[in-house]
Amino acid sequence: MIVEGVEITHPEKVFFSREGLTKLDLVRYYQAVAEPLLSTLGGRPLLMERYPDGASGKSFFQKRVPKSAPPWLTTTVVSTPNGTTSDALVAADLAHVLWAVNQGCLGFHVWPIRAAAPEITDELRVDLDPSPGVTFAQVAEAAARTREFLAGEGISSWIKTTGSRGLHVYVALEPLWDSYAVRAAAVALARELERRHPELITAQWWKEERGARVFVDFNQNAPHKTVFGAWCARPRVGAQVSTPISWDELASVDPDSLTIATVPARLAELGDPWTARTPQSLEPLLARSRADLASGLMDAPWPPVYPKMPGEPPRVAPSRAKRTIDG
Numbered sequence: 001m002i003v004e005g006v007e008i009t010h011p012e013k014v015f016f017s018r019e020g021l022t023k024l025d026l027v028r029y030y031q032a033v034a035e036p037l038l039s040t041l042g043g044r045p046l047l048m049e050r051y052p053d054g055a056s057g058k059s060f061f062q063k064r065v066p067k068s069a070p071p072w073l074t075t076t077v078v079s080t081p082n083g084t085t086s087d088a089l090v091a092a093d094l095a096h097v098l099w100a101v102n103q104g105c106l107g108f109h110v111w112p113i114r115a116a117a118p119e120i121t122d123e124l125r126v127d128l129d130p131s132p133g134v135t136f137a138q139v140a141e142a143a144a145r146t147r148e149f150l151a152g153e154g155i156s157s158w159i160k161t162t163g164s165r166g167l168h169v170y171v172a173l174e175p176l177w178d179s180y181a182v183r184a185a186a187v188a189l190a191r192e193l194e195r196r197h198p199e200l201i202t203a204q205w206w207k208e209e210r211g212a213r214v215f216v217d218f219n220q221n222a223p224h225k226t227v228f229g230a231w232c233a234r235p236r237v238g239a240q241v242s243t244p245i246s247w248d249e250l251a252s253v254d255p256d257s258l259t260i261a262t263v264p265a266r267l268a269e270l271g272d273p274w275t276a277r278t279p280q281s282l283e284p285l286l287a288r289s290r291a292d293l294a295s296g297l298m299d300a301p302w303p304p305v306y307p308k309m310p311g312e313p314p315r316v317a318p319s320r321a322k323r324t325i326d327g
Contacts, residue, residue, distance in 0.1 A: 001024075003027055003031070003098060004031070004094050004095045004098055005095050006095050006098040006099050006102060007102070008023065008024065008027055008098070008101075008102050009102060010023060011023050011024035011027070012024065013054065014054055015051070015054040015055060015104075015106060015239075016054065016055050016236075016237055016238065016239035016260070017054060017055065017056045017237045018237040018238045018239075019237075019238065019239060019259070019261065021239050021260060021261065023101065023102070025239075025260060025261075026101055026106075026233060026239075026260060027098055027101055027102075029233065029241075029260035029261075029263070029264060030094065030097055030098060030101065031094070032263075032264035032267070033231045033263065033264060033267055034094045035272070036230075036231055036244070036267065036272040036274065036275075037094075037097070037229075037230070037231040037232075038091065038093065038094065039272070039274070039275075040110075040229065040230045040231065040244075040274065041091040041097075041108065041110055041229055041230070041231075041232075042091055042092075042093075043090065043091065043092065043114045043115055043116060044090065044091055044110050044111050044112075044113065044114060044115065045076050045078050045088040045089070045090055045091075045110075045111040045113070045115055046088060046089045046090070046091055046100070046108050046109065046110055046111070046226075046229070047061060047062075047063055047088065047108075047109035047110075047111075047226045048061070048062040048063075048089060048100055048103070048105045048107070048108065048109075049061055049062075049105065049106060049107030049108070049109060049235060050062050050103060050104045050105050050106070051104050051105075051106045051107075051235050052103075052104040053104075054104075054106075055106055055235045055236055055237050055239075056237055059106075059235065061109075062105075063078070063080075063086040063088060064086040064087055064088070065087050065088065065089050069099075070099070072095075073089065073096060073099065074089075074090040074092035074096060074115070075087040075088060075089060075090060076088055076090050076115035076118070078111065078118075078224070079224060080224055080305075081222075081223070081224050081303075081305045081306045081307070082305065088111075090115045091108075091110075106233060106234070106235035107228065107232065107233075107234065107235045108228070108229040108232045109226035109227065109228055109229065110226055110227060110228070110229040110230075110232075111226050112124075112125060112179070112182070112221070112225075112226075112227070113179075117175065119178060120175045120176075120177070120178065121173065121177060121178055121179040121181075121182045121221075122172065122173045122174075122175055122279070123170055123171065123172060123173060123182075124170070124171040124173055124182055124185060124186060124189075124221060124282065124285075125168055125169075125170055125220055125221060125227045126146055126157075126168065126169035126170070126171070126186065126189065126216060127162075127166065127168055127216070127217040127220040127227065128142050128143055128146070128166050128167045128168070128169065128214050128215075128216060128217075129166050129214065129215040129216075129217045130165050130166055130214055130215075131202075131207070131210045131211065131212055131213055131214070131215055132212070133212040134212055134213065134214055136165065136255065138200060138214055139165070139166055139167050139214050140167065140250050140251060140253075141200060142167075142193075142197070142200055142201050142214035142216075143159055143167045143169055143250060144247075144250060145193060145196070145197050145200065145201065146169050146189075146193060146216075147159070147169065147247060149189070149192065149193060149196065150169075150171065150189075153284035153285065154281070154284060155171055155280045155281070155284060155285075156171070156277075156278065156280055157169050157170065157171050158170045158171075158172075158244065158273070158274050158277055159244070159245060159247060159250065160230050160242055160243055160244040160245060160274075161240075161241075161242055161243045161245065161253065161255040161258060162228060162234075162242050162255075163228065163232075163233075163234030163236065163240040163241055163242040163243070163255070163258075164234060164236070164240070164255070165255075168227065168228075168242070170230075170274075170277075171280050171282075172277045172278060172279050172280060173279055173280055173281075173282055174279040174280065174281055174282070175279070176282070177282050177286075178223075179221065179222065179223040179224075179225075180223060181282065181286060182221045182282065183218060183219070183221040183222050183223070184286060184289045184299075185221075185282050185285035185286050185288075185289060186216075186218035186219075186220075186221040186285075187203070187218045187289065187292075187299070187300045188285050188286070188288040188289035188292055189216065189218070189285055189288075190203035190216035190218045190300075191203045191292060191297075191300075192288060193216055194216075199213070200213060200214060201213055201214050201215075201216060202214070202215050202216070203215075203216055203218065203300070205219070205300055205301040206301075206317045206318055208317060208318065208319055209318060218300060219300075219302065219303050222302060222303065222306065228242050229242060230242055230243075230244050230274070231243070231244070231263075233260050238256060238259060239259045239260045239261065240255065240256060240258060240259055241258050241259060241260060241263045243255075243258040243263055243266075244272065244273050244274045245273055246270075246273040293311070298311050298312065298313045299311040299312045299313070300312075300313075301313060301315055302315075
């Protein structure tokens with residue numbers, strides 16, 4: 001069958017086994033949320049997470065659009081931390097999303113850049129990651145404290161569920177900074193949140209130092225990093241969606257109830273809670289970053305796949321470093 005000009009093969013294939021939802025159900029979902037979906041994904045490169053046999057089956061990440069792809073697909077060259085380049089799919093319109101769905105894509109991981117201006121990072125993404133033993137209520141409290149702090153800096157923020165256990169706080173940015181500056185701002189944000197709420201929030205990169213706290217994953221803003229897309233279905237058997245919500249809903253939202261079966265009606269009733277997003281200045285957070293470095297703090301650790309960075313501490317877990325010194 002043809003939908004939005006895209007051939008959808010085997011529309012009856014079950015993608016989400018718990019509810020028996022099919023490939024066609026997912027296609028219809030993306031049609032229903034196309035406007036807000038493309039307002040956040042539009043023009044951005046996508047990393048595809050493919051599940052050819054549905055959410056219960058095996059999966060793989062696909063950075064490159066296959067050579068068999070139709071010639072009308074829009075792509076752009078992106079690179080990995082080690083410099084490897086690939087032609088990534090661009091969310092140019094709904095047809096591009098549905099083409100990927102037909103390939104079994106059940107997860108869209110979105111770059112914080114536009115294909116038309118790859119040198120500019122125009123989103124700060126605050127990934128609130130629950131450590132083992134942390135409840136969703138604690139994550140929600142950490143999100144509220146994040147919003148509170150950002151507002152005190154004159155920065156407006158918006159929130160979405162991840163489709164799993166965490167929450168993402170987003171800040172739309174003025175087109176002035178690259179990914180290195182945005183990561184530096186994220187590090188400063190994480191450190192200040194930990195200072196203010198040390199029992200609830202941690203900025204510690206090493207898992208052994210986090211305890212039962214919410215980790216602010218600043219490295220999700222490192223160059224070449226992607227974050228799971230807003231309005232995108234998650235590869236879970238319940239067909240959960242990473243859903244933008246209003247701040248008023250934070251204390252009562254049930255992330256597991258937000259699925260491809262329920263989100264369209266919710267959108268029709270409540271509208272898109274992100275419609276008022278406007279570009280913000282990163283300068284208040286960058287000023288805090290400069291102050292941290294001037295006080296003697298080093299940069300925070302980078303992920304192991306990245307080259308060693310200037311001002312970065314040793315990439316070794318504290319317990320291992322202690323054993324080396326003691327030994």
